[in-house]
Amino acid sequence: MTIKEFLPKQPYTIIESGRLTCSAPSNIALVKYWGKKPQQIPTNPSISFTLDSCRTTTTLVFSPKTTKGLAFEVFLDGKLKPDFGPKIQQFFERILPYIPFLESYAFRIETSNTFPHSSGIASSASGMSALALCLVTLEEQLTLTSNPEYAKRKASFLARLGSGSACRSLEGGLVVWGEHSDILGSSDLVGISFPYQIHDVFKNYQDTILLIDEGEKQVSSTVGHNLMHNHPFANQRFNQAHTHLKEMIPVLESGDLEGFISIVEREALSLHAMMLTSDPYFILMKPNTLAVIHAIWDYRKHTGTPVCFTLDAGANVHVLYPKNTSADVQHFIDRHLLKYCQNKRSIHDEVGSGAKRIKI
Ligand code: PMV
Secondary structure (H helix, E strand, O other), X not given: OOHHHHXXXXXXXXXXXXXXXXXXXXXXXXXXOOOEEHHHEEOOOEEEEEEEEEXXXXXXXXXXXXXXXXXXXXXXXXXXXXXXXXXHHHHHHHHOOOOHHHHHEEEEEEEEEOOOHHHOOOOHHHHHHHHHHHHHHHHHHHHOOOOHHHHHHHHHHHHHHHOHHHHHOOEOOEEEEOOOOOOOOOOOOOEEEXXXXXXXXXXXXXXXXXXXXXXXXXXXXXXXXXXXXXXXOHHHHHHHHHHHHHHHHHHHHHOOXXXXXXXXXXXHXXXXXXXXXXXXXXXXXXHHHHHHHHHHHHHHHHHOOOOEEEEOOOOOEEEXXXXXXXXXXXXXXXXXXXXXXXXXXXXXXXXOOEOEEEEO
16 A cells, blocks of 8 residues: 555536535543654554544535645534644644645534543544545546545545544454554554454443543644654564564464453553653642552452553553443442542443444
């Protein structure tokens, strides 16, 4: 696969004006992406569960214009958000060679998230993938073509240029992004569905997100990724991610929960170890993040329930467990973990089926 596949091929027809709506979920990485090269190329491959109810719905309203340059406004829950401008401007500039009609229309981007904006859950993965799917849907309308498989692939390619991990939110289930010699079809350019057998236990895995700290992160992912350049442990980390992904293949096939837990928790802690050992160093975990981790370990040790944690680039904890343990684990979360959350808040989610078109 090369970037050529995503350059425009057919001539565009003119559509006067219109609107269309797409929705895309967030995702949670099991093997983490941390570090990138120019053009949003990851320095190691990653794999994630696509989530279901944590999602962004975006309506793209478009009308033709004759002035030069890009023209757009972004609204979150009906309110104009000028502060989203620079990120969308950069995204549009990056994808212009692949979506040249961006300069021919004025856009109104109306977006809303199912999860609270201040929750510390990154909205960039769901937001960028929903917007990318809107643009590819419009491209199909302008070129009078329809190829749903290609559309998702191109939307993943574009979403990656907005926010790397967003490219893993188009497909459902388990998604791999980044080249890996043991994963057929894996690519640095797009997220692909995990191409091998998956044990039933991983098809409806549960994820309860504990909102430990709802504030803005002190260090953005962009800064964190950049600190992997010249990081003393960078190469070891990239090799480790390759090894973990290789180890994941038989684990996912056989339903080996012990193996799964061991890789997933090692990955979460390695990600944060990179932050602890960057120059400058930083810590995104909070005391309650550690309290939750210890409580999960205690509970697992005493009950044998295969529950584990993972972390993204923040203080929140994702509690992962098989659906058939839901009743017990949710009781444990309510009784022993919610007290560590800000305002006792958590969000329940599970593996979902990916981005979709709502109204076209
Ligand atoms: O897509 P970004 O630039 O927000 O980076 C995401 C990085 C992690 O969430 C920490 C890991 C991952 O693979 O999603």
